[in-house]
């Protein structure tokens with residue numbers, strides 16, 4: 591029997607990714623499981639609110655995030671508070687770890703110099719402005735979560751199955767994906783970090799990059815989330831929605847967030 595219900599808001603015991611490895615007994619092989627993945631939110635509350643609203647409207651069995659909850663937009667505490675209140679399970683990203691540790695740098699994987707400069711300034715702002723309870727929450731996020739459903743083993747990580755810093759770019763060769771796939775001990779690897787959504791299949795293993803809710807890097811400035819459906823096959827789709835960028839930039843100015851934000855948060859491509 592399939593139980594279709596949103597998991598956000600339920601007690602942790604009901605949520606398959608609330609703890610390390612739980613088998614979802616409500617599904618059987620061949621029966622669809624719908625997973626909505628919120629990729630790197632990065633402190634962008636207006637984008638997260640829209641993504642959550644739309645995800646609820648379309649429905650899901652599992653809702654989760656890939657980490658990097660803070661870092662590049664002026665709402666670190668509000669973003670974490672919302673995900674915490676909604677009990678949305680997820681994993682720890684490099685930004686989560688480095689902000690919590692007040693590290694010297696963010697561990698960004700941005701390739702453009704201008705983006706890196708902004709990201710490091712935004713990181714420094716976030717380290718200074720984030721509340722202790724938020725830091726505690728970020729520090730305690732797990733490295734990975736596992737889910738078994740419909741005969742498939744799924745792994746949720748931030749960047750790749752081995753570390754939270756090395757981007758798993760779509761252009762890498764098949765051998766690299768094979769190595770990552772073997773390390774994952776999973777059939778479906780769900781991750782983010784590069785902010786570029788894609789679904790690549792190597793040797794029957796599915797690699798699904800969820801993209802980024804709060805700071806997309808694929809040329810489309812709208813918020814993004816991934817929808818993964820297992821039903822014998824594994825399918826991934828991406829949803830895109832506009833959000834209130836003016837609210838973000840107004841708050842950025844009020845909170846003395848790095849002014850370069852205006853260059854990177856845009857209403858349209």
Ligand SMILES: [Fe+2]
Nearest residue numbers: 658683684783
């Ligand atoms: Fe990241």
